[in-house]
Amino acid sequence: MKDLVLNPYAPILVESTRSLGHSFESALADIIDNSISKGAKVINVNFQSIDNPYVAIIDDACGMDRKELIDAMRYGSRNPLEIREKNDLGRFGLGLKVASLSQCRKLTVITKKNGAISSARWDLDHVIKKRDWILMCMEGDEIDKLQHVDVLKKQKSGTIVIWEDFDRLFNGSAQPQKMFDEKIEIARSHISLVFHRFLGTVNPLKINFNGLKVDAIDPFLENNPATQPLPEQELVIDKSSIKVKPYVLPYTSKLSAKDRKLMVDTNLKHSQGFYIYRNKRLIIWGTWFRLISQFELNKLARVRVDIPNTLDSIWEIDVKKSTATLPDIVKHNLVAIVERTVGVSESVYKYRGRNINTDDITHVWDLIDDRGAYRYVINKESPIFKALEASLSEKKLNYLDSLIKTLEDAFPYGDIYYRTAKNENNAQQSELEFDEVYKIAINMIDSLRETDGDIHSFINKMDKYDFFMKYPDVIKAIRKEYENE
Numbered sequence: 318m319k320d321l322v323l324n325p326y327a328p329i330l331v332e333s334t335r336s337l338g339h340s341f342e343s344a345l346a347d348i349i350d351n352s353i354s355k356g357a358k359v360i361n362v363n364f365q366s367i368d369n370p371y372v373a374i375i376d377d378a379c380g381m382d383r384k385e386l387i388d389a390m391r392y393g394s395r396n397p398l399e400i401r402e403k404n405d406l407g408r409f410g411l412g413l414k415v416a417s418l419s420q421c422r423k424l425t426v427i428t429k430k431n432g433a434i435s436s437a438r439w440d441l442d443h444v445i446k447k448r449d450w451i452l453m454c455m456e457g458d459e460i461d462k463l464q465h466v467d468v469l470k471k472q473k474s475g476t477i478v479i480w481e482d483f484d485r486l487f488n489g490s491a492q493p494q495k496m497f498d499e500k501i502e503i504a505r506s507h508i509s510l511v512f513h514r515f516l517g518t519v520n521p522l523k524i525n526f527n528g529l530k531v532d533a534i535d536p537f538l539e540n541n542p543a544t545q546p547l548p549e550q551e552l553v554i555d556k557s558s559i560k561v562k563p564y565v566l567p568y569t570s571k572l573s574a575k576d577r578k579l580m581v582d583t584n585l586k587h588s589q590g591f592y593i594y595r596n597k598r599l600i601i602w603g604t605w606f607r608l609i610s611q612f613e614l615n616k617l618a619r620v621r622v623d624i625p626n627t628l629d630s631i632w633e634i635d636v637k638k639s640t641a642t643l644p645d646i647v648k649h650n651l652v653a654i655v656e657r658t659v660g661v662s663e664s665v666y667k668y669r670g671r672n673i674n675t676d677d678i679t680h681v682w683d684l685i686d687d688r689g690a691y692r693y694v695i696n697k698e699s700p701i702f703k704a705l706e707a708s709l710s711e712k713k714l715n716y717l718d719s720l721i722k723t724l725e726d727a728f729p730y731g732d733i734y735y736r737t738a739k740n741e742n743n744a745q746q747s748e749l750e751f752d753e754v755y756k757i758a759i760n761m762i763d764s765l766r767e768t769d770g771d772i773h774s775f776i777n778k779m780d781k782y783d784f785f786m787k788y789p790d791v792i793k794a795i796r797k798e799y800e801n802e
Contacts, residue, residue, distance in 0.1 A: 328445040331418065334392075339419035341486065341500040342507035345374070347416035348478050349508065349524070350598065352376035353515060355476070359523045362508075363465065366497040370487075372421075372480040373465050380430035380474035389413060390426065390437050390452055413478070414439065422482040427460065429469050429476075436460045501526065506583060509534040514597040536585050536592060536602065537619055538576055543567030547658060552650050559647060560623040563658035568617065569697065574718035577697065578706045589616045591643075594623045606643035608655050618658045620651075679782045693728050695721050699782075700775050704764035754791045757784075762799070772799070 339347070345362070352360050355378035363373045381389060392414055417424040422441040427434065436455040444451055460466060465477050486500065487493040505526050515522040516533035524531040538544045549562040569577065580586040588603030589611060605611065643651075682693045696702065709717060749757075758779070765772050776799055779785045779792045 326448075327450045328448060330392075331439075331441055331444055334415050335419045335485075337415060337419065339416050341420055342504040344416040344420050345372070345504045346508060346511050347412040348374045349512065351413060351478075352378050352476070353512075353522065353598075355379050357475075357522070359525075361468075361525045361528075362504075363527055364497075364501060366494045366501070369481070370483060370493075370497055371464065374478045375465055375468055375475065376477075377472055377475045380476055381428040381435065382430045382433065383435040385430070386426060386428050386435045386437055387452070387454075390439065392450075417478065417480055420483060420486060421480040422484050423480070425463065425477075425479040425481070427463055427466055427469055427477040427479070429472065429474050431474075434460055434466070434469060436463060436466075505531060506534070510536065510583060510585075510602075511599045513599070514594070534579060534583055534585075536583075536588065537564040537621065538566055538572075539564075541567055541572065541576060543571040545661060547661065550654060552647055554628060554644075554646055557625050557627045559625075559628070561651065561654055562621045562623075563654060563661075564619045564621065565658065565661045566617040566619065574706060574709075574714040574721070578709075578714060581703065582707070587616065589618050590620070592619055592621050594621065595629070596626055597623070605655065606648075608643075608648070608652060609659065615659045618655075618661070620655060620658055622651075678786070679778070681784055692725070694725050697721075700765060700770060701761045704761070704768045704770055707768040708764065748787065751788070751790060754785070754788045755794060758791055758795050762795075 349360055352374065355376070357376035357378040359377050361373075361375040363375065365371060390413070413426070414424065418439060418441065423438065424440075425436065425438040427436040429435075436459070438453040438455065440453055443453060455463065463477075464479055469475055469477055483497070486497065490496045508524060509516070509531050512522070512524065513533035513535050516524065516531065517535060521533075537546075539546070544567055545565040547563040547565070549560055552559040552561065572580070585603075590603050590605045592602040593600045605615075609615065679699055680696055681699070683696045685692050685694055697706075706714065706717070761775065762772055764770070765775055776796055779795065780789070785792055
């Protein structure tokens with residue numbers, strides 16, 4: 318028997334590994350993983366969407382020397398079975414290359430360590446032309462001409478990862494700049510959530526997108542006093558510790574305007590279930606792993622699970638670090654925790670105060686039965702309210718929240734009861750003129766258009782809004798004007 322060294326054909330393999338399923342945001346998160354693992358305190362994501370679009374991830378971590386850089390650029394640079402440092406966020410030794418080249422055809426890395434700057438590049442067109450694993454290594458003046466290298470020269474150490482030539486991102490797009498900007502915004506939100514525990518610590522990691530700070534998105538709303546954290550439990554598997562901490566979120570009425578907007582913008586409102594973290598980095602969220610079903614009464618329940626990188630294999634974490642499988646060895650330990658958490662969620666949901674408005678009308682004011690005490694609250698689920706929230710800055714959201722609380726708290730229950738009891742006919746409800754109501758309807762439609770709301774659904778249901786029901790002429794006029802839209 319003879320051993321035969323059979324090297325993979327470079328052009329085919331590099332193109333094949335681009336299709337492992339990385340999204341733009343997961344690829345960017347993979348590069349940020351590397352920076353965090355190497356001790357970065359500040360990570361700047363710089364980009365431009367016109368005139369040779371690019372993305373540059375710049376950190377102030379320990380950097381690499383030339384040998385370390387070449388090793389890092391090698392496919393399969395780390396054995397996934399070897400023991401890693403406690404805070405290492407990598408696993409397969411593929412992230413830098415596969416994640417980057419899933420989005421672009423040209424990956425350039427510039428790095429500085431011990432005062433020396435090194436640079437190397439994977440250019441897929443060059444690999445295809447040469448038909449081999451040809452890594453381009455820059456020197457001297459070539460390095461000086463690279464983007465953002467001046468930033469690195471001013472730092473003690475650090476690394477810059479640059480993506481160029483976004484062939485797949487722009488393929489077939491009629492508006493490539495718009496698509497690029499939308500991907501950046503999705504990535505910003507993704508980074509805010511995935512790394513929220515790094516961004517929200519006492520000495521936080523700082524991540525900036527073109528100089529603008531990325532704030533943490535906390536899916537557990539720990540700063541909200543109405544959030545209920547339940548006792549943390551520890552499971553020991555193969556001498557490694559898994560920590561499980563459940564949370565029950567407040568009901569909508571106890572959320573601030575900022576938190577309500579956050580839950581809607583990030584779709585966390587519907588993301589009940591487990592939140593799996595590997596070394597404090599969020600891997601997967603919003604699933605019960607089939608332990609229980611997604612259910613309306615469960616939607617306030619969240620279970621944070623912290624796993625160490627020593628248990629990667631049993632959780633079957635993939636190369637994208639975006640999927641995991643609940644191991645049978647820990648499944649039965651989590652059932653009781655889930656049932657208890659869901660029980661608290663159901664209690665919060667059932668006793669939040671029952672909305673007595675049970676008809677199919679969308680009311681401006683909701684009547685709430687809070688264990689026999691009745692109160693009126695503004696309907697924050699109405700399309701116009703949601704559109705208004707989506708259009709406001711964080712500061713103005715606080716103003717809106719204060720105004721709503723003032724209106725609800727100052728509702729004149731006593732005066733209404735007194736005048737109703739006296740049967741005063743002079744307390745009649747006034748009606749607006751046609752033009753005023755028509756303008757309100759148009760403003761609602763414009764706000765829905767600006768926030769990508771469902772205009773067609775709103776117009777179809779106008780006769781189910783208690784405000785518009787009194788003005789059938791306005792409904793008819795609006796439907797006629799927008800019947801072809």
